[in-house]
Amino acid sequence: DSGVTQTPKHLITATGQRVTLRCSPRSGDLSVYWYQQSLDQGLQFLIQYYNGEERAKGNILERFSAQQFPDLHSELNLSSLELGDSALYFCASSGRPGNTEAFFGQGTRLTVV
Amino acid sequence: GNSVTQMEGPVTLSEEAFLTINCTYTATGYPSLFWYVQYPGEGLQLLLKATKADDKGSNKGFEATYRKETTSFHLEKGSVQVSDSAVYFCALRDNYGQNFVFGPGTRLSVLP
Numbered sequence: 001d002s003g004v005t006q007t008p009k010h011l012i013t014a015t016g017q018r019v020t021l022r023c024s025p026r027s028g029d030l031s032v033y034w035y036q037q038s039l040d041q042g043l044q045f046l047i048q049y050y051n052g053e054e055r056a057k058g059n060i061l062e063r064f065s066a067q068q069f070p071d072l073h074s075e076l077n078l079s080s081l082e083l084g085d086s087a088l089y090f091c092a093s094s095g096r097p098g099n100t101e102a103f104f105g106q107g108t109r110l111t112v113v
Numbered sequence: 114g115n116s117v118t119q120m121e122g123p124v125t126l127s128e129e130a131f132l133t134i135n136c137t138y139t140a141t142g143y144p145s146l147f148w149y150v151q152y153p154g155e156g157l158q159l160l161l162k163a164t165k166a167d168d169k170g171s172n173k174g175f176e177a178t179y180r181k182e183t184t185s186f187h188l189e190k191g192s193v194q195v196s197d198s199a200v201y202f203c204a205l206r207d208n209y210g211q212n213f214v215f216g217p218g219t220r221l222s223v224l225p
Contacts, residue, residue: 045212
């Protein structure tokens with residue numbers, strides 16, 4: 001158990017809809033990262049937050065947005081969904097003193113039909 | 114910018130064979146280097162790490178040495194098992210932006 005919790009584990013929705021994915025980081029971690037992993041693809045970095053502030057942005061579509069709340073949990077909002085958005089979405093956290101690595105959640109599998 | 118290159122595979126080996134997965138990186142300064150493993154249907158788990166030049170990370174029989182002169186962090190295991198079948202990701206974390214950069218992943222299949 002990495003200590004990073006993602007909900008829901010599975011999500012099936014229709015094209016054009018909007019969904020919210022949630023991530024609770026490990027206790028003490030200030031940074032949250034979001035990644036997208038499509039079938040047989042590597043990890044595409046979407047966005048990073050550090051202590052509530054956006055720190056870095058990757059290949060995140062304008063239809064996608066994220067935020068980190070004062071309790072450090074984060075949400076990734078995906079809107080106007082398309083079939084191509086079907087993927088695994090991972091959250092990772094880091095930042096506890098003494099740890100350099102990132103810890104990953106189990107992911108949310110999004111299927112757009 | 115920072116980047117990680119690794120052999121994309123798939124790699125298919127017989128049980129007890131020797132494994133090498135090559136990884137090279139481009140980064141400014143002195144990044145930390147990682148190998149993550151993803152088993153089917155699961156998230157990424159840290160396999161091993163090295164935070165400075167010449168450090169050797171090791172775990173579960175896997176090893177990798179941080180080679181600054183060749184900007185490499187190759188993953189090795191002397192005798193693979195069927196249970197090692199997974200996707201392996203090489204990654205770096207720069208010490209400035211604190212962001213992580215992942216390689217494309219290498220799928221390993223070990224046959225009995």
